[in-house]
Amino acid sequence: MQARFAAAPNVAGSIDRSVVVSMASKTDLCSWPEPVVSVQSLSDSGAVAVPGKYVKPLSDRPVLIGGGGGRGLRIPVVDLRGGRAAAAQAVSEACREWGFFQVVNHGVPAELVEAVRRAWRGFFRLPLEAKNAYANSPRTYEGFGSRLGVEKDAPLDWGDYYFLNLKPASPGEYWPALPDELRAVTEEYGAEVQRLCELLLGALSAGLGLEESFLREAFGGAEGVGTCMRVNLYPKCPQPELTLGLSPHSDPGGVTVLLADDHVDGLQVRRHSEWVPVRPIAGAFIVNIADQIQVISNAMYKSVEHRVIVNEKEERLSVAFFYNPGGDVSIGPAKEVISEKHVALYPTNTFNEYRKYVREKGPRGKSQVESLKF
Ligand code: OGA
Ligand code: NI
Numbered sequence: 001m002q003a004r005f006a007a008a009p010n011v012a013g014s015i016d017r018s019v020v021v022s023m024a025s026k027t028d029l030c031s032w033p034e035p036v037v038s039v040q041s042l043s044d045s046g047a048v049a050v051p052g053k054y055v056k057p058l059s060d061r062p063v064l065i066g067g068g069g070g071r072g073l074r075i076p077v078v079d080l081r082g083g084r085a086a087a088a089q090a091v092s093e094a095c096r097e098w099g100f101f102q103v104v105n106h107g108v109p110a111e112l113v114e115a116v117r118r119a120w121r122g123f124f125r126l127p128l129e130a131k132n133a134y135a136n137s138p139r140t141y142e143g144f145g146s147r148l149g150v151e152k153d154a155p156l157d158w159g160d161y162y163f164l165n166l167k168p169a170s171p172g173e174y175w176p177a178l179p180d181e182l183r184a185v186t187e188e189y190g191a192e193v194q195r196l197c198e199l200l201l202g203a204l205s206a207g208l209g210l211e212e213s214f215l216r217e218a219f220g221g222a223e224g225v226g227t228c229m230r231v232n233l234y235p236k237c238p239q240p241e242l243t244l245g246l247s248p249h250s251d252p253g254g255v256t257v258l259l260a261d262d263h264v265d266g267l268q269v270r271r272h273s274e275w276v277p278v279r280p281i282a283g284a285f286i287v288n289i290a291d292q293i294q295v296i297s298n299a300m301y302k303s304v305e306h307r308v309i310v311n312e313k314e315e316r317l318s319v320a321f322f323y324n325p326g327g328d329v330s331i332g333p334a335k336e337v338i339s340e341k342h343v344a345l346y347p348t349n350t351f352n353e354y355r356k357y358v359r360e361k362g363p364r365g366k367s368q369v370e371s372l373k374f
Pocket of ligand 1: 230232246251258260266267306307308318319320
């Protein structure tokens with residue numbers, strides 16, 4: 001092993017730094033394999049063609065005519081006004097049937113939601129140099145970025161994003177200093193949406209016939225769970241039929257609560273072999289099950305693939321909130337859902353181990369959770 005990783009001495013006998021750096025970046029995910037270009041800057045440059053790196057193979061390109069397919073199908077809507085028992089029933093039904101739903105009367109104040117949208121739009125409107133002060137690396141992804149995955153020459157998606165950990169929170173230097181109110185409103189929003197996620201996890205636990213606290217405890221308990229956020233900005237695209245804002249993927253964590261753009265659509269959900277467009281209801285959040293819930297529930301609930309299409313006329317902003325197990329928490333099928341008839345389908349991994357794959361490969365459908373299967 002030693003030989004493989006020893007730094008090559010140069011002619012003068014000292015260590016060749018260029019070799020050390022490139023090996024470090026390969027093993028520690030410290031840097032991107034090629035310079036990162038902000039998609040907003042490409043869009044603003046007025047180019048009439050999408051650069052080759054963003055062009056998807058024919059089979060992956062979206063169909064944009066007639067709303068993109070799905071034959072008018074709609075993801076379910078869950079109203080949380082009806083009390084705990086009704087919510088548990090509706091949530092677990094929506095999750096078994098679709099794995100994706102809209103939630104209304106969720107209790108997160110509308111003014112706070114608007115303040116979050118305003119703050120992040122403000123951030124993305126800053127000059128590129130101001131945003132690049134927060135340029136991220138694949139080690140933690142915290143900060144401003146335009147790329148997921150570290151494979152050189154991999155096709156790229158038409159979007160910029162900002163990634164932040166909320167719980168435990170990213171260190172201060174990762175938080176944009178402008179707009180002024182961004183950090184305060186984002187933290188308040190994070191606390192509210194975390195509460196909503198805990199309610200949803202209670203419903204999902206009850207839907208498995210388990211204690212309401214079951215999934216939350218499995219994720220590490222009130223103090224152990226992790227939350228993070230990705231704010232996505234999909235700029236206008238000159239050839240939306242050739243690319244995607246975000247390639248098909250399932251989310252790696254527990255549950256995702258998405259605040260979609262209030263007037264530009266783009267999210268699509270895979271239903272069997274079709275892509276069903278999501279039309280957000282005003283004031284609703286879009287919720288989906290992610291891979292760790294599929295693993296713990298031994299596939300009673302399944303994570304669902306989704307993707308984002310872009311358009312020529314308007315940019316789109318979305319705020320994805322991820323409620324995850326703590327990084328060091330081991331996640332495997334719960335013994336309560338395993339029996340002779342329902343044997344464990346997945347091994348146990350910590351969430352950090354699991355997430356590493358996604359961080360290296362970028363969006364790859366449901367390949368990771370499927371490849372875990374015994
Ligand atoms: C995500 C995601 C969807 C969207 O950030 O994981 O799926 O509409 N976003 O931006
Ligand atoms: Ni997603």
